[in-house]
Amino acid sequence: MDLTALAFFVPACFALNMAPGPNNLLSLGNATRYGFSRAVAAGVGRLLAFMLMIMLTSAGLAAVLHTSAWLFNAIKIGGALYLFWLAWQLWRAPAGSNEPVSEPAAGLAGLARQEFLVAAGNPKAILIFTAFLPQFIDPAQPVSAQFAVLGALFLVLEVVAIAAYAWMGVHLRRWFSAPRGRRIFNRASAGLLAGAGVGLLLSRRGA
Template sequence: MNLATLALFLPACFALNTAPGPNSLLSISNATRYGYRTSCMAGVGRLLAFAMMIALASAGLAVVLQTSELIFYGIKIVGAAYLFYLAYQLWRAAPQAETESKNAPIGLCALARQEFFVAAGNPKAILIFTAFLPQFVDQTADIGSQLTLLGLLFLVLECKRLPKSPCVS
Protein backbone atom coordinates (compact mmCIF):
# COMPACT_ATOMS: atom_id res chain seq x y z
CA MET A 1 0.00 0.00 0.00
CA ASN A 2 1.44 3.34 -0.99
CA LEU A 3 1.46 6.58 0.95
CA ALA A 4 -0.87 8.33 -1.49
CA THR A 5 -3.58 5.77 -0.76
CA LEU A 6 -3.07 6.18 2.98
CA ALA A 7 -3.16 9.97 2.56
CA LEU A 8 -6.63 9.57 1.05
CA PHE A 9 -7.80 6.88 3.47
CA LEU A 10 -7.00 8.64 6.75
CA PRO A 11 -9.07 11.82 6.23
CA ALA A 12 -11.91 9.82 4.67
CA CYS A 13 -11.84 7.41 7.61
CA PHE A 14 -11.73 10.29 10.08
CA ALA A 15 -14.77 11.87 8.43
CA LEU A 16 -16.58 8.55 8.48
CA ASN A 17 -15.75 8.04 12.17
CA THR A 18 -17.03 11.48 13.13
CA ALA A 19 -20.40 11.00 11.42
CA PRO A 20 -23.00 10.49 14.13
CA GLY A 21 -24.62 7.12 14.41
CA PRO A 22 -26.17 4.82 17.00
CA ASN A 23 -22.81 4.09 18.65
CA SER A 24 -21.88 7.75 18.87
CA LEU A 25 -25.20 8.62 20.44
CA LEU A 26 -24.90 5.73 22.90
CA SER A 27 -21.39 6.80 23.86
CA ILE A 28 -22.47 10.40 24.39
CA SER A 29 -25.48 9.27 26.39
CA ASN A 30 -23.32 7.02 28.57
CA ALA A 31 -20.79 9.83 29.05
CA THR A 32 -23.48 12.21 30.29
CA ARG A 33 -25.00 9.61 32.60
CA TYR A 34 -21.96 7.75 33.93
CA GLY A 35 -18.98 9.97 33.12
CA TYR A 36 -16.37 10.11 30.39
CA ARG A 37 -14.05 7.50 31.80
CA THR A 38 -16.78 4.89 32.17
CA SER A 39 -18.12 5.67 28.71
CA CYS A 40 -14.67 5.31 27.16
CA MET A 41 -13.99 2.05 28.93
CA ALA A 42 -17.36 0.74 27.75
CA GLY A 43 -16.34 1.76 24.21
CA VAL A 44 -14.06 -1.28 24.18
CA GLY A 45 -17.21 -3.29 23.44
CA ARG A 46 -17.76 -1.24 20.30
CA LEU A 47 -14.14 -1.61 19.21
CA LEU A 48 -14.36 -5.38 19.68
CA ALA A 49 -17.52 -5.58 17.56
CA PHE A 50 -15.97 -3.40 14.85
CA ALA A 51 -12.80 -5.53 14.86
CA MET A 52 -14.87 -8.68 14.38
CA MET A 53 -16.89 -7.07 11.57
CA ILE A 54 -13.73 -5.81 9.84
CA ALA A 55 -12.20 -9.29 10.03
CA LEU A 56 -15.32 -10.89 8.59
CA ALA A 57 -15.63 -8.29 5.84
CA SER A 58 -11.94 -8.58 4.99
CA ALA A 59 -12.07 -12.36 4.76
CA GLY A 60 -15.14 -12.23 2.54
CA LEU A 61 -13.72 -9.51 0.29
CA ALA A 62 -10.42 -11.37 -0.12
CA VAL A 63 -12.29 -14.49 -1.23
CA VAL A 64 -14.44 -12.50 -3.66
CA LEU A 65 -11.39 -10.79 -5.17
CA GLN A 66 -9.59 -14.10 -5.61
CA THR A 67 -12.68 -15.52 -7.29
CA SER A 68 -13.61 -12.68 -9.62
CA GLU A 69 -12.07 -9.29 -10.18
CA LEU A 70 -15.27 -8.15 -11.95
CA ILE A 71 -17.45 -8.96 -8.91
CA PHE A 72 -14.99 -7.13 -6.66
CA TYR A 73 -15.18 -4.10 -8.96
CA GLY A 74 -18.98 -4.29 -8.79
CA ILE A 75 -18.82 -4.34 -4.98
CA LYS A 76 -16.63 -1.24 -5.07
CA ILE A 77 -19.09 0.60 -7.33
CA VAL A 78 -22.11 -0.38 -5.22
CA GLY A 79 -20.16 0.53 -2.07
CA ALA A 80 -19.25 3.96 -3.40
CA ALA A 81 -22.90 4.55 -4.37
CA TYR A 82 -23.97 3.53 -0.86
CA LEU A 83 -21.51 5.96 0.71
CA PHE A 84 -22.89 8.77 -1.47
CA TYR A 85 -26.40 7.75 -0.37
CA LEU A 86 -25.34 7.94 3.31
CA ALA A 87 -23.79 11.36 2.73
CA TYR A 88 -26.99 12.56 1.07
CA GLN A 89 -29.14 11.22 3.94
CA LEU A 90 -26.88 12.89 6.50
CA TRP A 91 -27.00 16.16 4.59
CA ARG A 92 -30.81 16.12 4.47
CA ALA A 93 -31.39 14.93 8.04
CA ALA A 94 -32.99 17.30 10.52
CA PRO A 95 -31.21 17.62 13.87
CA GLN A 96 -33.13 16.11 16.76
CA ALA A 97 -32.59 16.59 20.45
CA GLU A 98 -32.04 13.54 22.62
CA THR A 99 -34.66 13.15 25.32
CA GLU A 100 -33.25 13.09 28.81
CA SER A 101 -33.95 10.06 30.93
CA LYS A 102 -32.90 9.19 34.42
CA ASN A 103 -31.83 5.56 34.69
CA ALA A 104 -30.20 3.77 37.55
CA PRO A 105 -26.45 3.32 37.07
CA ILE A 106 -25.38 0.01 35.56
CA GLY A 107 -22.04 -1.78 35.63
CA LEU A 108 -19.13 -1.34 33.24
CA CYS A 109 -19.53 -4.85 31.80
CA ALA A 110 -23.19 -4.17 31.06
CA LEU A 111 -22.29 -0.89 29.32
CA ALA A 112 -19.55 -2.59 27.27
CA ARG A 113 -21.98 -5.37 26.33
CA GLN A 114 -24.52 -2.71 25.32
CA GLU A 115 -21.90 -0.96 23.14
CA PHE A 116 -20.95 -4.31 21.58
CA PHE A 117 -24.52 -5.26 20.70
CA VAL A 118 -25.39 -1.83 19.33
CA ALA A 119 -22.30 -1.97 17.09
CA ALA A 120 -22.84 -5.60 16.08
CA GLY A 121 -26.54 -5.03 15.39
CA ASN A 122 -25.92 -1.97 13.24
CA PRO A 123 -26.23 -3.08 9.59
CA LYS A 124 -24.81 0.27 8.51
CA ALA A 125 -21.46 -0.61 10.09
CA ILE A 126 -20.92 -3.85 8.17
CA LEU A 127 -22.04 -2.15 4.97
CA ILE A 128 -19.53 0.62 5.59
CA PHE A 129 -16.74 -1.90 6.10
CA THR A 130 -17.63 -3.78 2.93
CA ALA A 131 -18.19 -0.57 0.94
CA PHE A 132 -15.47 1.67 2.34
CA LEU A 133 -12.38 -0.52 2.78
CA PRO A 134 -12.29 -1.94 -0.79
CA GLN A 135 -11.96 1.56 -2.22
CA PHE A 136 -8.39 1.68 -0.90
CA VAL A 137 -7.19 -1.84 -1.77
CA ASP A 138 -4.53 -2.31 -4.45
CA GLN A 139 -5.55 -5.49 -6.27
CA THR A 140 -1.96 -6.26 -7.32
CA ALA A 141 -0.60 -6.42 -3.76
CA ASP A 142 -1.38 -8.71 -0.81
CA ILE A 143 -5.05 -8.08 -0.08
CA GLY A 144 -5.12 -9.56 3.41
CA SER A 145 -2.35 -7.38 4.77
CA GLN A 146 -3.85 -4.26 3.19
CA LEU A 147 -7.28 -4.93 4.69
CA THR A 148 -5.67 -5.68 8.05
CA LEU A 149 -3.76 -2.38 7.97
CA LEU A 150 -6.83 -0.40 6.90
CA GLY A 151 -8.94 -2.09 9.59
CA LEU A 152 -6.38 -1.33 12.29
CA LEU A 153 -6.16 2.29 11.20
CA PHE A 154 -9.95 2.52 11.30
CA LEU A 155 -9.97 1.15 14.86
CA VAL A 156 -7.22 3.54 15.96
CA LEU A 157 -9.19 6.50 14.62
CA GLU A 158 -12.35 5.15 16.25
CA CYS A 159 -10.46 4.91 19.55
CA LYS A 160 -9.14 8.46 19.17
CA ARG A 161 -12.70 9.68 18.71
CA LEU A 162 -13.78 8.55 22.18
CA PRO A 163 -13.95 11.56 24.51
CA LYS A 164 -11.06 11.65 26.98
CA SER A 165 -10.25 8.01 26.30
CA PRO A 166 -7.02 6.39 27.50
CA CYS A 167 -5.98 6.38 23.82
CA VAL A 168 -6.05 10.18 23.68
CA SER A 169 -4.47 11.22 26.97
Protein backbone atom coordinates in the same frame (compact mmCIF):
# COMPACT_ATOMS: atom_id res chain seq x y z
CA MET B 1 0.91 0.14 0.92
CA ASP B 2 0.80 3.33 -1.12
CA LEU B 3 1.29 6.37 1.15
CA THR B 4 -0.87 8.44 -1.18
CA ALA B 5 -3.78 6.05 -0.63
CA LEU B 6 -3.25 6.30 3.13
CA ALA B 7 -3.22 10.09 2.91
CA PHE B 8 -6.70 9.96 1.35
CA PHE B 9 -7.91 7.13 3.59
CA VAL B 10 -7.23 8.71 6.99
CA PRO B 11 -9.36 11.89 6.63
CA ALA B 12 -12.16 10.05 4.82
CA CYS B 13 -12.17 7.32 7.44
CA PHE B 14 -12.11 9.83 10.30
CA ALA B 15 -15.16 11.54 8.82
CA LEU B 16 -16.99 8.21 9.02
CA ASN B 17 -15.79 7.65 12.59
CA MET B 18 -16.97 11.08 13.71
CA ALA B 19 -20.36 10.97 11.97
CA PRO B 20 -23.21 11.13 14.50
CA GLY B 21 -24.69 7.69 14.99
CA PRO B 22 -26.15 5.41 17.68
CA ASN B 23 -22.77 4.39 19.13
CA ASN B 24 -21.37 7.91 19.23
CA LEU B 25 -24.61 9.02 20.84
CA LEU B 26 -24.14 6.32 23.48
CA SER B 27 -20.65 7.61 24.26
CA LEU B 28 -22.08 11.10 24.58
CA GLY B 29 -24.86 9.97 26.90
CA ASN B 30 -22.65 7.68 28.98
CA ALA B 31 -20.15 10.48 29.57
CA THR B 32 -22.98 12.82 30.54
CA ARG B 33 -24.24 10.37 33.15
CA TYR B 34 -21.16 8.42 34.26
CA GLY B 35 -18.07 10.41 33.33
CA PHE B 36 -15.36 10.46 30.69
CA SER B 37 -13.34 7.41 31.72
CA ARG B 38 -16.32 5.05 31.91
CA ALA B 39 -17.67 6.22 28.57
CA VAL B 40 -14.31 5.63 26.89
CA ALA B 41 -13.84 2.25 28.59
CA ALA B 42 -17.34 1.19 27.50
CA GLY B 43 -16.32 1.90 23.91
CA VAL B 44 -14.25 -1.30 24.03
CA GLY B 45 -17.49 -3.14 23.30
CA ARG B 46 -17.94 -1.16 20.10
CA LEU B 47 -14.33 -1.76 19.07
CA LEU B 48 -14.78 -5.51 19.57
CA ALA B 49 -17.90 -5.49 17.38
CA PHE B 50 -16.13 -3.54 14.64
CA MET B 51 -13.09 -5.81 14.86
CA LEU B 52 -15.34 -8.83 14.32
CA MET B 53 -17.03 -7.07 11.41
CA ILE B 54 -13.70 -6.31 9.77
CA MET B 55 -12.70 -9.96 10.13
CA LEU B 56 -16.02 -11.14 8.72
CA THR B 57 -15.78 -8.70 5.84
CA SER B 58 -12.27 -9.87 5.07
CA ALA B 59 -13.53 -13.46 5.10
CA GLY B 60 -16.21 -12.58 2.55
CA LEU B 61 -19.26 -12.88 4.78
CA ALA B 62 -20.40 -9.42 3.70
CA ALA B 63 -21.29 -10.96 0.33
CA VAL B 64 -23.82 -13.11 2.17
CA LEU B 65 -25.50 -10.00 3.56
CA HIS B 66 -25.62 -8.57 0.05
CA THR B 67 -27.38 -11.66 -1.29
CA SER B 68 -29.41 -12.92 1.68
CA ALA B 69 -32.43 -10.70 2.26
CA TRP B 70 -33.54 -12.88 5.18
CA LEU B 71 -30.26 -12.56 7.10
CA PHE B 72 -29.94 -8.84 6.43
CA ASN B 73 -33.52 -8.14 7.54
CA ALA B 74 -33.20 -10.33 10.65
CA ILE B 75 -30.11 -8.43 11.84
CA LYS B 76 -31.64 -5.11 10.84
CA ILE B 77 -34.92 -5.68 12.72
CA GLY B 78 -33.12 -6.97 15.81
CA GLY B 79 -30.84 -3.94 15.86
CA ALA B 80 -33.73 -1.52 15.37
CA LEU B 81 -35.73 -3.11 18.20
CA TYR B 82 -32.74 -2.80 20.51
CA LEU B 83 -32.38 0.89 19.64
CA PHE B 84 -36.09 1.41 20.37
CA TRP B 85 -35.67 -0.32 23.74
CA LEU B 86 -32.70 1.91 24.60
CA ALA B 87 -34.68 4.99 23.55
CA TRP B 88 -37.59 3.94 25.78
CA GLN B 89 -35.28 3.39 28.76
CA LEU B 90 -33.63 6.77 28.22
CA TRP B 91 -36.99 8.53 27.81
CA ARG B 92 -38.16 7.13 31.15
CA ALA B 93 -34.84 7.75 32.96
CA PRO B 94 -35.25 9.95 36.06
CA ALA B 95 -33.65 13.34 35.82
CA GLY B 96 -32.12 12.99 39.29
CA SER B 97 -30.69 15.72 41.45
CA ASN B 98 -28.13 18.38 40.75
CA GLU B 99 -25.36 16.18 42.13
CA PRO B 100 -23.15 14.55 39.50
CA VAL B 101 -23.54 10.85 39.02
CA SER B 102 -20.57 8.91 40.40
CA GLU B 103 -21.60 5.31 39.73
CA PRO B 104 -23.62 4.00 36.79
CA ALA B 105 -26.80 2.03 37.28
CA ALA B 106 -25.24 -0.56 34.99
CA GLY B 107 -21.68 -1.76 35.52
CA LEU B 108 -18.88 -1.16 33.08
CA ALA B 109 -19.43 -4.59 31.55
CA GLY B 110 -23.08 -3.70 30.97
CA LEU B 111 -22.18 -0.43 29.28
CA ALA B 112 -19.62 -2.18 27.06
CA ARG B 113 -22.18 -4.84 26.18
CA GLN B 114 -24.62 -2.08 25.24
CA GLU B 115 -22.04 -0.55 22.88
CA PHE B 116 -21.33 -3.99 21.38
CA LEU B 117 -25.00 -4.81 20.75
CA VAL B 118 -25.74 -1.43 19.14
CA ALA B 119 -22.77 -1.83 16.77
CA ALA B 120 -23.42 -5.51 16.05
CA GLY B 121 -27.12 -4.87 15.42
CA ASN B 122 -26.38 -2.71 12.39
CA PRO B 123 -25.62 -4.80 9.27
CA LYS B 124 -24.94 -1.60 7.37
CA ALA B 125 -21.61 -1.39 9.21
CA ILE B 126 -20.35 -4.54 7.49
CA LEU B 127 -21.55 -3.18 4.17
CA ILE B 128 -19.70 0.09 4.84
CA PHE B 129 -16.51 -1.86 5.42
CA THR B 130 -17.19 -3.75 2.19
CA ALA B 131 -17.79 -0.62 0.11
CA PHE B 132 -15.27 1.73 1.77
CA LEU B 133 -12.10 -0.16 2.68
CA PRO B 134 -11.61 -1.93 -0.69
CA GLN B 135 -11.36 1.45 -2.45
CA PHE B 136 -7.93 1.88 -0.85
CA ILE B 137 -6.66 -1.65 -1.57
CA ASP B 138 -3.99 -2.14 -4.22
CA PRO B 139 -4.80 -5.50 -5.87
CA ALA B 140 -1.17 -5.78 -7.04
CA GLN B 141 -0.05 -6.12 -3.39
CA PRO B 142 -1.03 -8.67 -0.69
CA VAL B 143 -4.67 -7.89 0.05
CA SER B 144 -4.88 -9.41 3.55
CA ALA B 145 -1.99 -7.33 4.87
CA GLN B 146 -3.47 -4.13 3.42
CA PHE B 147 -6.88 -4.95 4.86
CA ALA B 148 -5.29 -5.52 8.29
CA VAL B 149 -3.53 -2.14 8.16
CA LEU B 150 -6.67 -0.26 7.07
CA GLY B 151 -8.78 -2.07 9.67
CA ALA B 152 -6.29 -1.22 12.41
CA LEU B 153 -6.28 2.44 11.35
CA PHE B 154 -10.08 2.46 11.38
CA LEU B 155 -10.12 1.14 14.97
CA VAL B 156 -7.51 3.68 16.11
CA LEU B 157 -9.55 6.53 14.65
CA GLU B 158 -12.67 5.06 16.26
CA VAL B 159 -10.94 5.36 19.65
CA VAL B 160 -10.37 9.05 18.90
CA ALA B 161 -14.06 9.44 18.02
CA ILE B 162 -15.12 7.70 21.24
CA ALA B 163 -12.92 10.03 23.29
CA ALA B 164 -14.16 13.11 21.40
CA TYR B 165 -17.83 12.30 21.99
CA ALA B 166 -17.14 11.40 25.62
CA TRP B 167 -15.39 14.74 26.07
CA MET B 168 -18.42 16.52 24.61
CA GLY B 169 -20.64 14.52 26.96
CA VAL B 170 -18.67 15.66 30.00
CA HIS B 171 -19.23 19.28 28.99
CA LEU B 172 -22.89 18.62 28.32
CA ARG B 173 -23.17 17.31 31.87
CA ARG B 174 -22.01 20.69 33.10
CA TRP B 175 -24.46 22.52 30.86
CA PHE B 176 -27.40 20.23 31.72
CA SER B 177 -26.66 19.74 35.41
CA ALA B 178 -30.19 20.80 36.48
CA PRO B 179 -32.88 18.07 36.48
CA ARG B 180 -34.92 19.89 33.83
CA GLY B 181 -31.93 20.20 31.51
CA ARG B 182 -30.99 16.55 32.07
CA ARG B 183 -34.53 15.48 31.26
CA ILE B 184 -34.46 17.48 28.01
CA PHE B 185 -31.12 15.92 27.08
CA ASN B 186 -32.30 12.39 27.90
CA ARG B 187 -35.44 12.76 25.82
CA ALA B 188 -33.63 14.40 22.92
CA SER B 189 -31.15 11.51 22.95
CA ALA B 190 -34.03 9.04 23.12
CA GLY B 191 -35.59 10.69 20.08
CA LEU B 192 -32.32 10.46 18.15
CA LEU B 193 -31.89 6.79 19.05
CA ALA B 194 -35.44 6.04 17.98
CA GLY B 195 -34.80 7.94 14.75
CA ALA B 196 -31.71 5.83 14.16
CA GLY B 197 -33.86 2.74 14.67
CA VAL B 198 -36.37 3.96 12.11
CA GLY B 199 -33.54 4.72 9.68
CA LEU B 200 -32.18 1.22 10.18
CA LEU B 201 -35.58 -0.32 9.45
CA LEU B 202 -35.87 1.72 6.26
CA SER B 203 -32.36 0.89 5.07
CA ARG B 204 -31.80 -1.34 2.06
CA ARG B 205 -28.99 -3.73 1.33
CA GLY B 206 -27.78 -1.82 -1.68
CA ALA B 207 -27.85 1.60 -0.07
